[in-house]
Amino acid sequence: MLTTRLDLDRIRAARRVIDPIFLDTPLYQCDALGRRLGCTVSIKLETANPVRSFKGRGTELVASLLTGQGRTAAVCASAGNLGQALGWSGHRRGLDVTVVASRRAPAAKLGRIRALGAALELVDGDFEQARERAASIAQQRRVRLIEDSRDIETCEGAATIGLELASADSSLDTVLIALGGGAMATGVGYVLKTLSPDVQVICVQPLGAPAMTRSWHERRVITTDSTDTIADGVAGRYPIPAVLNDLLQVADDAVLVREASIIEGMRMLLEHAGLVVEPSAALGIAAVLEDPDRFAGRHVVTVICGSNVDLDAYHRWVRR
Known part of the structure; x- marks a missing residue:
């Protein structure tokens, strides 16, 4: 079991x-x-x-949960794919989505995060620095932090x-x-x-x-x-x-x-x-x-x- x-x-x-x-x-x-x-x-x-x-499968659940709770915004750190997926799922449900990513992330991924409806903030360093910044934004703005795998x-x-x-x-x-x-x-x-x-x-x-x-x-x-x-x-x-x-x-x-x-x-x-x-x-x-x-x-x-x-x-x- x-x-x-x-x-x-x-x-x-x-x-x-x-x-x-x-x-x-x-x-x-x-x-x-x-x-x-x-x-x-x-x-x-x-x-x-x-x-x-594949990330859209998870962000569909996340976005549905947040709107069901009456929330209006969310933030996540992303290497690129989660941010795109959360932007897509959130935009369809009226959520304001902020994605924090590394400046070193592929330009194609960063461009599509913006195109799919999310606000994008870039940080120096790698994904772990992006995760720290996303947590800080969540605390400052009192919005839900979405953490891939932890959620x-x-x-x-x-x-x-x-x-x-x-x-x-x-x-x-x-x-x-x-x-x-x-x-x-x-x-x-x-x-x-x-x-x-x-x-x-x-x-x-x-x-x-x-x-x-x-x-x-x-x-x-x-x-x-x-x-x-x-x-x-x-x-x-x-x-x-x-x-x-x-x-x-x-x-x-x-x-x-x-x-x-x-x-x-x-x-x-x-x-x-x-x-x-x-x-x-x-x-x-x-x-x-x-x-x-x-x-x-x-x-x-x-x-x-x-x-x-x-x-x-x-x-x-x-x-x-």
Whole structure:
């Protein structure tokens, strides 16, 4: 029996709150990738929506909750995708949304945060400095601070991906999930371990941003002084204890991958699946590239979690 912050009945009920535009995303077998990687590969595509990432599932729950409470404003820190999603969900419900982000975040993500209706404040430093500033704004303005992964709605919104996987092809035996703050990993992992316990849940993080993976292996919070990865969407330094506790119960493994493998994964998704993705979305492919024997002959599902990428940087990365 899993003892986590998540609840299956709430996750099922979430599907009635989330805009259907984010639900029942494509899940399909990509034979071209499978032949290249030596295993059966299926793609769960979370980018074909107005915010181009899975984050809208969680922000739909958050925004619905806030308006139900009579709140009129919210603030969050974001590496880019959460801010876009909260801007979209909040704007539709009349919420004033402020997003704090690093000046070093991809320009494409920052531009879309503004375009989707949120006010944007930039800070020097990384995501952790943005998180500190967002907390300060929430206290000063007395508005709700939304914290990805800490707020259970972000995890349970992402968990609806797990419901769709659990009801799909029964032959899948491994799901590869990008690991950053842990909302998607804990949400999807919880559902699969509850409904399809034989499916392996493997989390993947860049070697240059290893805090949550190291924490999972040590079974205690491990922080890092810095990050060094192109996968900005998963580059946190301070794991949240409650999220780690959940992850310890629902993940079978957590692995680290090199930058070269992430870039090769992006290139392969373009060449063999026709998908332009951000680095975080290529982590699952990178994991197979680095340990092909582990996945040989298995049916692997990789969650393509985002496609908000600066095109100039993308072309530099994928150009051979």
